[in-house]
Amino acid sequence: MNLTDKIGVLADAAKYDASCSTAGSARKNAPGGLGNGAVGGICHAWAADGRCVALLKVLLSNACAYDCAYCVNRRSNDVRRASFEPEELVRLIVDFYRRNYIEGVFLSSGVIGCPDATMERLLAVARTLRTRERFNGYIHLKIIPGASERLTLEAARWADRVSVNIELPSAASLARVAPDKKPQAIFGPMRVLAAASGFEAPRLAAPRQAPAAALGSGGAPGAALPERRSGSDTPGKADDSAAPPGEAWPMPVPAGKASPAGGAARRSPSPMMDSQATQALPSVWEARKTRARNPEAPLIPAGQTTQMVVGASPESDASILTLAENLYLAYDVRRVYYSAFVPTGSDPRLPAVNAPPLAREHRLYQADWLFRFYGFKASEILDPTRPFLDSRLDPKSDWALRHLEFFPIELETAEYGELLRVPGIGPISAAKIVKARRQSPLRAAALPKLGVVARRAKWFITVGGKLPDTGVPERGPWMLDNPDALRGELLDPAFRAEPSAQPELPWENAR
Amino acid sequence: MSGSPPSDDPAAIAYDGSFLGFLCAVADALNLARAGLPPPPIQARVAESGLFDETVEARRDDARAASLWGRLSRRLGDERMRTCLEAFCSDFEGRETALAAVLARALAAGPAAFDDLNDPATLLVARAARRAGGQAHLVSGLVRFAELADGSWYAPIEPDCDVLPLVAEHFAARYADMAFVIHDRRRRTALVHRPGAPWALVEGFELAGGDPALAPRELELREGWRGYFTSVSIAQRENRRLQASHMPKKYWRFLPEMAPARAAPPAPPADSAGDPC
Ligand code: SF4
Secondary structure (H helix, E strand, C coil): CCHHHHHHHHHHCCCCCCCCCCCCCCCCCCCCCECCCCCCCCCCEECCCCCEECEEEEECECCCCCCCCCCCCCCCCCCCCCECCHHHHHHHHHHHHHCCCCCEEEEECCCCCCHHHHHHHHHHHHHHHHCCCCECCEEEEECCCCCCHHHHHHHHHHCCEEECCCECCCHHHHHHHCCCCCHHHHHHHHHHHHHHCCCCCCCCCCCCCCHHHHCCCCCCCHHHCCCCCCCCCCCCCCCCCCCCCCCCCCCCHHHCCCCCCCCCHHHCCCHHHCHHHHHHCCCHHHHHHCCCCCCCCCCCCCCEEEEEEECCCCCCHHHHHHHHHHHHHHHCCCEEEEEECCCCCCCCCCCCCCCCCHHHHHHHHHHHHHHHHHCCCHHHHCECCECCCCCCCCHHHHHHHHCHHHCCEECCCCCHHHHCCCCCCCHHHHHHHHHHHHHCCCCHHHHHHHCCCHHHHHHHEEECCECCCCCCHHHCCCCCCCHHHHHHHHCCHHHCCCHHHCCCCCCCCCC | CCCCCCCCCCCCEEECCCHHHHHHHHHHHHHHHHCCCCCCCEEECCCCCHHHHCCEECCCCHHHHHHHHHHHHHHHCHHHHHHHHHHHHCCCCCHHHHHHHHHHHHHHHCHHHHHCCCCHHHHHHHHHHHHHHHHHHHHHHHCCCEEECCCCEEEEECCCCCCHHHHHHHHHHHCCCCCEEEEECCCCEEEEECCCCCCEEEECCCCCCCCCCECCCHHHHHHHHHHHHHHHCCHHHCCHHHHHHHCCHHHHHHCHHHCCCCCCCCCCCCCCCCCCC
């Protein structure tokens, strides 16, 4: 097999991992060394599917002793197998890097022998790059599930970012679909990595709040919201929010109750789906405000990430988002990636699907942005009465339509967190509004210059006490009393699945 | 800002096209503003123009430029100065005059003047900076070095904005141990770097003796990269429109991965037809 063929096989085997970001590390070059980190991340190309190509993402070997149903490399699948010699791969990485093809490397491998033996081989590549080659470019290492604490920590030493993939959103699904992987083989390394980067999970002092008081409470920007129950469109919203049985992972860490990966809570609702508990936890955005990021940290400056396959198992979007929120809060995960299940064969353990659920994946990413940059909580986005995201409407507009009593927002006086609740206003435009209004009074006509998507925002705002021209005079300036008509205005044109349909949720440069 | 000024308007200030020359023109404009005169337009000097009857030439004086830069940096901070440099490097018409106006305001009212996007000059500067800065970021990913037979590295680019001043630091830090040239073939300028020496921008750059000979492994590695690039795309998710929206076609000509299949990968410079492969 020549070099190009081998690269082809081993890149093909690695490409279903969605993580491609190179942001978050400011590793410096050293005298006589090669490369550095770019803290904002750099894309070097865009593949035919539109994804950013920044890293040489390959497996060291696609031979695997495990049999995960969703994976092309599973031992029962009939594919061409190949592997790199560590030395050969080191040379290829340096050759590509010097040509400015890549920011660095994303290294993973099928399980050869035992997890530790496999991890050792990955580490040999990373160690050689960092020491002998004096390579300071970006290294993302996959932790092989079940790798020992010692090897996990060594990975944290060489890598800018590491990831341990959860893959399935519940213990039950994991047992069915990836029988060789045990929950503690995944959550154990995640906990080691969180601790190694100085993270302590917040302990939950769970005051038993009355549901009505709990709804809409919490810190900024939630605190900036009126403490008002939403209207009759959400009957019983806060009261009966126990998870459907068997859906979520047992995720007790933020509550400080038990070790993760108990694995046995299949029949009982996850403690984290309990509304009292979730209300008492901060939003991801809020929790992160107090968590200093150091892109020059000696250990994994870009932190750890994980991935869930969407659509290979029956869990609801609500379960997936609740789990994701908990991963952010409990393990300080930087990013949760959602990977639409791409059918790669006919394994009977998996649902028969014709096409990957891209629209669903897209909405999950949007909801995830609402956690990380907009101060939303999972319980605000979905709840047991509405377990799935609306495929035709972005989750923020959906929230706004259910909370019309919160609008209109006066742009001259609203706080940053309130601005973020307006459809058509994102973190960048909200910051620009705050800056610009200090200089001179805002004008509705000038809002697009500040990055506001006026088409969406105009229904929800006043500017200097005045309503912006909606361009729909026959319906009156406001449709806040008419949610159905408003919904029609906010629907995505043609319900496109591409991220480009959502300018306020920029895809790249995601930390 | 556009059209030839009627004769009773203040004269335009011309400069030599360089950033340092521009700073001297700004210094002149600031002096006029302080004397209560309306700020004149600033424009790069174009050869043999009738407008020059009306135009005062700002003499380039690098020490004077440096002193203004220092004064502005102290007052406005590094981030704003980066914005100024980016806006200057853009291809927006009228950027020089707008920059001078914003700098005059900022010197009087503080750096927050840069945030007032209701002001047309400020908006133009912000847009120009975003365009050039965005293009510089894109180019920092899309530069493709070829290894030459002598062990040095060469990459051609043809960006709309003058991005070399904006990416020089990045490439010099990242490839500190490489002797490389990034050649802006549109402007005939080049970023030249040698290990251990500071980078330099060279005007009127030409490749001596035509196409440089490539290092032995160069074509094999390009093939490997092309193969990688093809493999990483997930067929069931193909989305060429999204691809082209991130990576406009005008950048493709220097990317080995975007070369048509089975054709010879483009050699630097890309208009050379005869690679021995
Ligand atoms: S362990 Fe499972 S997911 Fe990983 S390569 Fe092997 S079969 Fe695929």
